[in-house]
Amino acid sequence: MEGGPPVTEKLDRVVVRFAGDSGDGMQLTGDRFTTASALLGNDLATFPDYPAEIRAPAGTLGGVSAFQVHISDHDISTHGDSPNVLVAMNPAGLKASIDMMEHGTVVIVNIDSFDERSLAKAGYAQSPLTDGSLHDYDVYEVPMTSLTQEVCKEVGVKPRDAERSKNFFALGLVSWLFTRPIEGTLAWIDEKFKKNELVAEANRRAFRAGFDFGETAELFHVRYEVTPAPFKGGEYVNITGNTALAWGLIAAAERSGLSLFLGSYPITPASDILHELSKRKEFGVRTFQAEDEIAGIGSALGAAYGGALGVTTTSGPGLDLKAEMIGLAISLELPLIIVDVQRAGPSTGLPTKTEQSDLLQALYGRHGESPLPVVAASTPAQCFDAAIEAARIAVTYRTPVILLSDAYLANGSEPWLIPDVDDLPSFSPDFADGPNAVDPEGSPTFLPYLRDPITMARPWAPPGAIGLEHRIGGLEKAVDAGSVSYDGANHEAMSMVRKERIAHIATDIPATALDDPSGSAKVCVVGWGSTYGALNAGVERVRAAGGEAAHVHLMHLNPLPADLGEVLSAYDTVLVPELNLGQLVTVLRATYLIDAIPLSKVRGVPFKAAEIEAAILSAIGETR
Amino acid sequence: MTSVEVPLTTRKDWSSDQEVRWCPGCGDYNILAAIQMMMPDLGVRREKTVFVSGIGCASRFPYYMNTYGVHSIHGRAPSIATGLAATRPDLDVWVICGDGDALSIGGNHFIHALRRNIRLNILVFNNQIYGLTKGQYSPTSETGKVTKSTPFGSIDQPFNPISLAIGAEASFVARTHDMDRAHMQATFTQAHAHDGAAFVEVYQNCNVFNDGAFESITGKANRSSMLIPLVHGEPIRFGEDGERGVIQRTDGHLEIVEVSDVGEDAILRHNAHAEDPGLAFALSRLSRGVHDPTPIGVFRSVDRQEYGAQMTHQVDEATAARGKGDLAQLFRSATSWTVD
Ligand SMILES: Cc1ncc(C[n+]2csc(CCOP(=O)(O)OP(=O)(O)O)c2C)c(N)n1
Ligand code: SF4
Numbered sequence: 001m002e003g004g005p006p007v008t009e010k011l012d013r014v015v016v017r018f019a020g021d022s023g024d025g026m027q028l029t030g031d032r033f034t035t036a037s038a039l040l041g042n043d044l045a046t047f048p049d050y051p052a053e054i055r056a057p058a059g060t061l062g063g064v065s066a067f068q069v070h071i072s073d074h075d076i077s078t079h080g081d082s083p084n085v086l087v088a089m090n091p092a093g094l095k096a097s098i099d100m101m102e103h104g105t106v107v108i109v110n111i112d113s114f115d116e117r118s119l120a121k122a123g124y125a126q127s128p129l130t131d132g133s134l135h136d137y138d139v140y141e142v143p144m145t146s147l148t149q150e151v152c153k154e155v156g157v158k159p160r161d162a163e164r165s166k167n168f169f170a171l172g173l174v175s176w177l178f179t180r181p182i183e184g185t186l187a188w189i190d191e192k193f194k195k196n197e198l199v200a201e202a203n204r205r206a207f208r209a210g211f212d213f214g215e216t217a218e219l220f221h222v223r224y225e226v227t228p229a230p231f232k233g234g235e236y237v238n239i240t241g242n243t244a245l246a247w248g249l250i251a252a253a254e255r256s257g258l259s260l261f262l263g264s265y266p267i268t269p270a271s272d273i274l275h276e277l278s279k280r281k282e283f284g285v286r287t288f289q290a291e292d293e294i295a296g297i298g299s300a301l302g303a304a305y306g307g308a309l310g311v312t313t314t315s316g317p318g319l320d321l322k323a324e325m326i327g328l329a330i331s332l333e334l335p336l337i338i339v340d341v342q343r344a345g346p347s348t349g350l351p352t353k354t355e356q357s358d359l360l361q362a363l364y365g366r367h368g369e370s371p372l373p374v375v376a377a378s379t380p381a382q383c384f385d386a387a388i389e390a391a392r393i394a395v396t397y398r399t400p401v402i403l404l405s406d407a408y409l410a411n412g413s414e415p416w417l418i419p420d421v422d423d424l425p426s427f428s429p430d431f432a433d434g435p436n437a438v439d440p441e442g443s444p445t446f447l448p449y450l451r452d453p454i455t456m457a458r459p460w461a462p463p464g465a466i467g468l469e470h471r472i473g474g475l476e477k478a479v480d481a482g483s484v485s486y487d488g489a490n491h492e493a494m495s496m497v498r499k500e501r502i503a504h505i506a507t508d509i510p511a512t513a514l515d516d517p518s519g520s521a522k523v524c525v526v527g528w529g530s531t532y533g534a535l536n537a538g539v540e541r542v543r544a545a546g547g548e549a550a551h552v553h554l555m556h557l558n559p560l561p562a563d564l565g566e567v568l569s570a571y572d573t574v575l576v577p578e579l580n581l582g583q584l585v586t587v588l589r590a591t592y593l594i595d596a597i598p599l600s601k602v603r604g605v606p607f608k609a610a611e612i613e614a615a616i617l618s619a620i621g622e623t624r
Numbered sequence: 625m626t627s628v629e630v631p632l633t634t635r636k637d638w639s640s641d642q643e644v645r646w647c648p649g650c651g652d653y654n655i656l657a658a659i660q661m662m663m664p665d666l667g668v669r670r671e672k673t674v675f676v677s678g679i680g681c682a683s684r685f686p687y688y689m690n691t692y693g694v695h696s697i698h699g700r701a702p703s704i705a706t707g708l709a710a711t712r713p714d715l716d717v718w719v720i721c722g723d724g725d726a727l728s729i730g731g732n733h734f735i736h737a738l739r740r741n742i743r744l745n746i747l748v749f750n751n752q753i754y755g756l757t758k759g760q761y762s763p764t765s766e767t768g769k770v771t772k773s774t775p776f777g778s779i780d781q782p783f784n785p786i787s788l789a790i791g792a793e794a795s796f797v798a799r800t801h802d803m804d805r806a807h808m809q810a811t812f813t814q815a816h817a818h819d820g821a822a823f824v825e826v827y828q829n830c831n832v833f834n835d836g837a838f839e840s841i842t843g844k845a846n847r848s849s850m851l852i853p854l855v856h857g858e859p860i861r862f863g864e865d866g867e868r869g870v871i872q873r874t875d876g877h878l879e880i881v882e883v884s885d886v887g888e889d890a891i892l893r894h895n896a897h898a899e900d901p902g903l904a905f906a907l908s909r910l911s912r913g914v915h916d917p918t919p920i921g922v923f924r925s926v927d928r929q930e931y932g933a934q935m936t937h938q939v940d941e942a943t944a945a946r947g948k949g950d951l952a953q954l955f956r957s958a959t960s961w962t963v964d
């Protein structure tokens with residue numbers, strides 16, 4: 001490689017992937033690189049990709065933990081189809097990621113970990129660094145472990161502990177490579193490790209050593225610069241879906257004057273919502289780690305009955321357990337939010353991998369005729385709005401609402417424009433405070449199932465109000481009166497009311513947001529949930545190449561926007577990409593009698609923009 | 625709450641207008657009457673009282689009380705009541721379950737409510753049978769019991785609900801029976817006064833599917849010789865003239881003896897407030913079935929931090945330390961940056 005100072009090359013976007021062992025601190029490294037880039041003003045999207053085991057056997061493919069971040073100088077919506085730069089801390093990290101890389105891209109390896117044992121553990125018979133298999137990549141071999149140990153010698157930490165700072169060396173090197181300022185990261189290290197000054201010092205030294213290595217080793221002949229993206233003015237934070245969702249719930253409680261109660265049982269990838277809410281007691285948030293998922297939702301329903309904003313959070317297996325209680329909530333007509341952070345199933349499935357395969361369960365997964373509203377979040381930051389919307393519907397219409405997120409949204413992050421609190425939606429619980437009818441003798445009385453003529457919602461009458469004492473339960477209730485009724489005609493009337501009152505919510509949600517700039521596209525891509533980024537990017541690619549495609553992304557899955565059938569029937573082809581085997585597409589076909597076609601993927605990872613682009617192009621080809 | 629503000633009420637005020645639908649002669653009627661009659665004396669308000677139940681004959685109970693009430697789903701009443709009590713410390717929450725409801729399908733919620741010590745009055749109507757589903761054996765049915773689902777006799781070892789509750793760290797554990805209104809009322813009143821989770825097992829006769837299950841101990845003629853009243857601070861004696869009693873042997877075991885054989889001073893004095901649950905547990909093991917003399921009354925009643933109050937305390941502490949939550953501040957709790 002030629003000498004001389006490196007030149008700085010400007011890139012409009014770059015995808016960096018950190019891959020190493022679960023114990024190598026890749027999530028922390030990626031996260032910090034992300035924050036540094038966010039502070040620099042880049043747009044970004046992240047994708048943490050980690051194994052189900054906390055510490056799978058070290059050095060194996062199963063134990064690889066990776067963090068991918070896409071940074072750019074313009075608006076982006078995905079974590080990037082394939083990395084431009086891979087930092088591989090060990091052979092397994094390399095092996096697990098190399099197939100994602102296109103030829104000519106940059107691979108930086110920690111050469112110290114490419115010994116025979118580690119190669120064997122990763123399943124390499126020969127070193128890929130010497131057998132020519134990486135011939136088409138721009139490979140940099142950096143002795144990260146030994147250089148880290150070297151600079152940490154004087155700190156007084158043991159060599160084994162010093163070795164653990166090598167991810168900071170990698171962070172320093174990548175920070176140099178992408179011309180990220182170092183001050184912020186040094187300050188962050190001080191803060192993060194303030195409880196252990198030795199470790200803080202080791203990390204600082206390793207970080208600086210990595211940065212200086214880039215500068216002085218004359219190994220790299222280019223550095224890259226990604227300039228700020230043109231963001232709308234305002235204050236931003238980088239936020240994950242789980243944090244945004246938790247904050248949305250707090251905001252919903254604040255904006256409705258309700259106190260927030262979360263009943264939950266830990267499960268990946270939903271637990272961080274429980275963790276986040278548990279920290280926020282100054283908002284009056286009560287969090288309850290229940291004995292199981294049934295008690296999680298049971299306690300939330302009990303809190304809702306008492307007049308709180310009741311929430312339960314879970315993932316697929318937990319949603320299975322909650323089904324019966326959701327049915328009770330439907331029968332009791334009480335506000336309740338059930339958050340399902342979807343992961344690949346069935347059963348334990350792939351606990352840390354993303355999938356959208358709970359849609360039909362959310363819509364239909366209960367016995368009896370038991371409709372409820374379903375709302376889905378589309379990006380990490382949008383989890384905030386989706387949570388408020390779920391709460392608004394639940395409270396206004398006195399109904400359980402299922403809010404769908406997934407593993408990709410939960411852990412992925414993006415910049416979020418901090419909203420002005422006064423601009424957030426507000427809604428009122430409007431508790432019953434007195435009798436709402438007169439009995440045959442002419443005295444005032446309270447009928448717990450007498451409905452509001454506009455919302456079709458029944459009164460919410462928590463205990464405590466004098467004269468409103470009443471009994472409710474899961475047995476069928478008489479229309480209006482709410483007393484037990486075994487009458488068949490009454491049951492049919494109540495079933496119709498339950499159906500219509502949920503369908504009626506369509507009058508209170510936005511019309512279909514159709515993205516079809518030319519108005520003459522023949523193919524419309526319809527998605528929901530976390531595929532928003534990939535669909536958006538795929539459609540943009542088609543348009544950039546002169547093609548035409550429309551995009552509809554649904555936040556309300558039940559009821560669907562009132563005009564959706566009409567909107568979709570205008571297209572020759574309706575393409576429905578989903579990370580499942582065709583669930584929304586089934587609903588659209590059944591509901592609108594349109595020949596919508598599925599595009600399915602269940603590999604535990606999101607769609608790539610290129611996959612969507614290809615599917616659109618092939619659909620366009622067929623419409624000609 | 626002082627009793628002065630509470631309006632005077634009668635049984636009628638606490639009775640809903642719903643027609644009671646248990647089988648004629650069912651023990652549940654006696655329990656309902658005992659509670660409806662007791663409520664005016666508890667010094668509580670109707671609108672602050674909630675009955676939460678599961679599913680089963682026993683669980684129809686809330687419909688008959690003129691209070692707030694939820695008839696929920698099988699086994700889950702303790703979980704619903706927990707969320708209610710945790711967010712509404714101003715309410716009196718009663719949980720009504722059957723033996724199947726509380727100890728089979730809802731066993732998990734039952735033990736966890738007890739260990740947390742949340743302020744609930746949990747009454748389990750134990751008829752040792754599944755009533756509503758027409759007579760299958762329950763987790764309290766005796767081994768060998770012949771029912772529709774055990775035509776060759778049950779091979780299950782039953783639960784002893786009192787032992788189970790003590791093992792689950794319950795702070796208040798009692799037993800009463802449907803044939804003695806005064807005893808029921810005295811027991812429920814103590815449960816209500818307890819600041820924490822209070823569990824009362826109520827022996828209840830299902831005259832359709834398990835008639836006379838407790839006759840050998842609760843029948844008028846058998847009571848004095850077969851029921852051992854537990855009264856805090858009193859010697860544990862029973863029999864027509866208190867001629868029998870309970871002693872603790874040197875090996876720690878409890879034994880029923882003739883008082884005349886051992887002398888009055890040797891008789892064990894009941895201490896329901898003992899921190900160590902050992903004696904209460906031993907008392908719960910004294911009877912192995914309805915053919916042994918069986919203790920009734922309060923086995924255990926100890927003070928322990930109540931769950932809801934602690935939850936509220938944490939909220940109050942956090943609010944005092946950090947100030948009332950402010951959304952604008954929350955949104956900036958991660959590193960933020962500004963774009964002009
Ligand atoms: C999930 C569920 N499983 C089963 C049932 C059927 N079921 C209703 S009540 C009951 C048992 C009732 O026995 P117990 O709890 O002892 O109450 P009892 O009727 O004896 O008062 C069963 C099995 C149900 N309602 N729900
Ligand atoms: S079946 Fe038994 S428990 Fe149920 S109401 Fe009849 S007598 Fe009572």
Ligand SMILES: [Mg+2]
Pocket residue numbers: 680722723724749750751752753754755762
């Ligand atoms: Mg029973």
